[in-house]
Amino acid sequence: MSGHSTYEPKTGIERWLDTRLPIVRFAYDTALSFPTPKNLNYWWTFGGILALMLGIQLVTGIVLAMHYVPHVDYAFASVERIMRDVNYGWLIRYMHANGASMFFLAVYLHIIRNLYYGSYKAPREVLWILGCLIYLAMMATAFIGYVLPWGQMSFHGAVVITNLFGALPIIGGPITTWLWGGFAVDNPTLNRFFSLHYLLPFVIAGLVVLHIWALHVPGNNNPTGVNVKSEKDTVPFHPYYTVKDGFAIAVFLLLYASFVFYNPNVLGHADNYIPANPLVTPAHIVPEWYFLPFYAILRAVPDKLGGVLLMFGAIATLFILPWLDTSKVRSMRYRPQAKLYFWIFVLAALVLGYCGGQLPDDPVIAQPSGLLLLDADINSFVWLSRVATLYYFAYFWIILPVLGLTEKPLPVPESISEPVLSHPATTPAGATASPEKRG
């Protein structure tokens, strides 16, 4: 932890415990007195929201596991029993299913915040990589969890995703057989998926501990991207950010509750309320919304192995981002050009998400143009996906490396406090720079 501890045990019991297991000191230093930049905006509240969502998923998941049966003959029925017969089962399952979506919504906003404010840059590379690992583990957990109800989308989603590994030369076949535990997705697959779905959230929890540890070594980045220069630039985490995070959590829970109570199935697919049938694939098979951008990248490539490699490459690229971005300036507040490319990147990611939910050969606007480029009409979602995929990779591999060398950034403030104090409108007479000492 940065700085020395300010914890003072007040009672005899606390002093006794502090010399044996300084756990109260640890909690105090980490969660209460931790010096935090005083200019964090609401984009910094998603860490707390994510921690809460992980907690909700763990608790609701452990409860659901008390009623769920991981067997191809009983899984679907046991989920329906949870919905109809188990006391409050409907609420717990809807919280869990929509909780996954909310978890991803928060993690995407958290990642976007990172990209905009350059939080992944030195000295926070390990923090960023741990975050990428958490995201990867989340994707694995969510995919496996979606298989468990054993509906049509569950089953055929599992078939498609496990077959991705079959694209690998030579080892592809044995690996898919090993993953399935048979010659097709079947009962052994469902059994091991249940086991892993129970395990992975605890792996995520472990990674979160490391993530927070790695955060507390350099401390938080902030909207200016400028390092904390002195204690004047910080406020203690409690009560300033416990209150701010608390407010953000309350707002976020409103959104979450509106899904759970008013439209609990809108983010899912009706086909998943049909029991799995290995002999019939649903006409329009799509993953959950949070995987759609990667699904669009997979389908953009007319080659099986190429599509799979590009899709995994889209995630692998994130891991080395700290070394691809050559700019010394962290925050895009002071990078006018990078800011433009950044928002185009966000747009490209949203376009990919939209394309992932459409049929590849359908026209994007009105009627097909009739102009065939390579294998598809130029007015088709597959071509729109290709353009957006190209931008996705170009942003990380070309734009960020080059821009860091060519762009002339705006003047960066001396310290976190400087832009606030030098702004006449925000400095009324008598106001001073230490809000934590007042009121």
Next chain:
Amino acid sequence: MGATPDPHAPGDDPSRRDFIHIAAGAAAVGAVGALAWPLVDQMNPAGDTLALASIEFDLGKVEPGQQVVVKWRGKPLFVRNRTPEQIAAAVKDDHAQLRDPATDESRHKPGKAEWLILIGTCTHLGCVPTVGGGDYGGWFCPCHGSHYDTSGRIRKGPAPKNLVVPDYVFLSDTKIKVG
């Protein structure tokens, strides 16, 4: 003291110590590996899964132009009774540009051109193609848009291979055994 230490004193010989370290390390690695393998291999198909029997199927139930889907080893098996037009269309394309070249003749038993027996999973990512769809009148995969012709050969879309012909034999004129 002060003399040069005896290089042959017990326990002090560097080469002897290295040997013990390397041997102990190798034994530990070997033991961990030997323990890890059962934990990895347990995920491979179990004995009862491997023991899945072959199936017999009576072709008399399938009308010309019709396809019947049977479950075999957890996967769908297509049994299609092709019409003369469908066979002709397949033979005509034997020398067209094919991604996975194969003649129609190589995909059915001799003298049984009407019977096409295929594993009904798309060679792209394993979805079940729908019969009669696509640009070539064979099968169309709804997942990622692969088109197969009436011989089950890949013609368009992301799939790399033709639909797979399983091992099967004709037991009589109207009965086959798959597997």
